[in-house]
Amino acid sequence: MKEAIQFLKELQQELSTQDVDCQAAPRFWVVGDYKWVEANEGNAERYSVSLPNAAESYPVEDYIENAKEDGEFNDEQLKELDECNNDYDEILEWIQKYEDEGAELFPEKKVHIKKDSTFFITKEEAKKHIKANSHHYTSEAHTYAMTAWRAAKVAKLWEILQEFDWESVEIKKEGTIQKEKEQTFQKRYDYHISQKYEAMAGKYGGWSSSTDARNHHALSASLVYQDALTAGIRLKVEGD
Incomplete structure (x- = not known):
C-alpha cells in the first residue's frame, strides 16, 4: 500500500x-x-515499383541503388540504367526488360x-x-x-x-487489508451460491431458463473460489 x-x-x-x-x-x-x-500522380512525393514475380515493391531510388550493388546485372545493363537519367518511364521499361515484365510504378505520398x-x-x-x-x-x-x-x-x-x-490516505495494516480481501471474495462467492439456489427454486429473472441461471452462478462461484485460492485465501464453501 x-x-x-x-x-x-x-x-x-x-x-x-x-x-x-x-x-x-x-x-x-x-x-x-x-x-x-498510394496517391494520385498530382500529389505524389515519390514513386515505387511493384515486382509481381517477387511479390515485393520498393521505392524507385532504393531499387536503383540495390540494382547497382547486388551484382545481378552486368555493366552494360547498368549503363543502360544510368542513361535513363531518372526518367520514370524509361526506368520502368528497363525494369520490365531485365527484371520483371509485369513491373508497374505507382505514386505514393507520406x-x-x-x-x-x-x-x-x-x-x-x-x-x-x-x-x-x-x-x-x-x-x-x-x-x-x-x-x-x-x-x-x-x-x-x-x-x-x-x-x-x-497524504490524507490512511494506510491500513497488512492484516486489515487481507481481512477485507477475504470478506470481498466471500461475499462474491456467497452471492453466486445463493443465486444458484434461487434458480433451482424457479426464480431466475433475466435468464431464459432455470438451468441457464443455475449453471451460470455455479460456474461464477467456482471462478471466484479459484481467484481466492490464487490470492492465498480459502473460502467457506457449501457444506462447511
Missing part, C-alpha cells in the same frame, strides 16, 4: 509539471509516426498516423516507450498529445490523479 501511495504521489507531481503540448485536459499521449500510401495500441498518461513514458521499441517504428516516430474529448469519467479520473491529497 505504501508503494502504491508513493507511486500516485510521484505520478501527480509528473502530471502537474510536464509539458502539455498545447493540448487541453484531460490529455494523453500516443505514438505518432509516418507511412507511405502521411501522418497515430499508432494503434499506444496510450500514455505522461509524455515521458511515451518517449521512453518509443526509445525502447524503436524497431517497431520509423526514425520519425514521436510523441503525439491528444484530448479525451467529452469523456466525463476520464476527466474526473485525471482530476483526482492531479488534485487528490494522497
Whole structure:
C-alpha cells in the first residue's frame, strides 16, 4: 500500500509539471509516426515499383541503388540504367526488360498516423516507450498529445490523479487489508451460491431458463473460489 501511495504521489507531481503540448485536459499521449500510401500522380512525393514475380515493391531510388550493388546485372545493363537519367518511364521499361515484365510504378505520398495500441498518461513514458521499441517504428516516430474529448469519467479520473491529497490516505495494516480481501471474495462467492439456489427454486429473472441461471452462478462461484485460492485465501464453501 505504501508503494502504491508513493507511486500516485510521484505520478501527480509528473502530471502537474510536464509539458502539455498545447493540448487541453484531460490529455494523453500516443505514438505518432509516418507511412507511405498510394496517391494520385498530382500529389505524389515519390514513386515505387511493384515486382509481381517477387511479390515485393520498393521505392524507385532504393531499387536503383540495390540494382547497382547486388551484382545481378552486368555493366552494360547498368549503363543502360544510368542513361535513363531518372526518367520514370524509361526506368520502368528497363525494369520490365531485365527484371520483371509485369513491373508497374505507382505514386505514393507520406502521411501522418497515430499508432494503434499506444496510450500514455505522461509524455515521458511515451518517449521512453518509443526509445525502447524503436524497431517497431520509423526514425520519425514521436510523441503525439491528444484530448479525451467529452469523456466525463476520464476527466474526473485525471482530476483526482492531479488534485487528490494522497497524504490524507490512511494506510491500513497488512492484516486489515487481507481481512477485507477475504470478506470481498466471500461475499462474491456467497452471492453466486445463493443465486444458484434461487434458480433451482424457479426464480431466475433475466435468464431464459432455470438451468441457464443455475449453471451460470455455479460456474461464477467456482471462478471466484479459484481467484481466492490464487490470492492465498480459502473460502467457506457449501457444506462447511
